[in-house]
Amino acid sequence: MKKCEVIQAGDPCLKQRSQEVPPEAILGPDVQSIIDDMIVTMDAYQGVGLAAPQIGINLRIMCYGFEHNPRYPNALPVPLTIFINPVILNRSQDIQTGFEGCLSLPPLRGEVPRYQWLEVKGYDRHGNEIIKKAEGFEARIIQHEIDHLDGIFFIERIQDFKHFGLTEVLKAHEIIP
Ligand code: NI
Numbered sequence: 001m002k003k004c005e006v007i008q009a010g011d012p013c014l015k016q017r018s019q020e021v022p023p024e025a026i027l028g029p030d031v032q033s034i035i036d037d038m039i040v041t042m043d044a045y046q047g048v049g050l051a052a053p054q055i056g057i058n059l060r061i062m063c064y065g066f067e068h069n070p071r072y073p074n075a076l077p078v079p080l081t082i083f084i085n086p087v088i089l090n091r092s093q094d095i096q097t098g099f100e101g102c103l104s105l106p107p108l109r110g111e112v113p114r115y116q117w118l119e120v121k122g123y124d125r126h127g128n129e130i131i132k133k134a135e136g137f138e139a140r141i142i143q144h145e146i147d148h149l150d151g152i153f154f155i156e157r158i159q160d161f162k163h164f165g166l167t168e169v170l171k172a173h174e175i176i177p
Helices: 029-044 136-149 167-172
Strands: 049-051 061-066 078-091 095-100 108-115 117-123 129-135
Touching (some): 029 061, 029 078, 049 136, 078 129, 095 136, 108 136
Antiparallel strands (some): 095 108
16 A cells, blocks of 8 residues: 555646456456555545546546545545446536646646536445445546546636636635635
């Protein structure tokens, strides 16, 4: 279990579609150790979520969850969740706009429109198929991380750049907490 470097914006690794994990490989030591490294790395950098390409591995694995997060101080706790090969089954008509950041682009935040809720299918780390319905900030994180698996950055989703800026400056003006 080790803390990895988080790959930063500009690296081609973050711009490609990651590959599915063969289900029979989930319980193997390689995939299990990738998951362990992702959890340690996410916590070490105080992320709310992390996708495998952010540690340089182009496989469709994502994790998210936190108790209290200083980068998103108003966010309610979200249980630690691992999704392998996540697929969106269903989603709301409603779109909500909210601020997002990214460990691969830490100095910037912007307002991104996302589905208010969604239903996702995938595997957990034990190789069990899971279906989860999530809403609000959790649904936002899931969409952000699935985007990473497809090589898409949150800034590509921004429709209105009025509230885009440097994290420090947005905080100083109390535009974000
Ligand atoms: Ni990100």
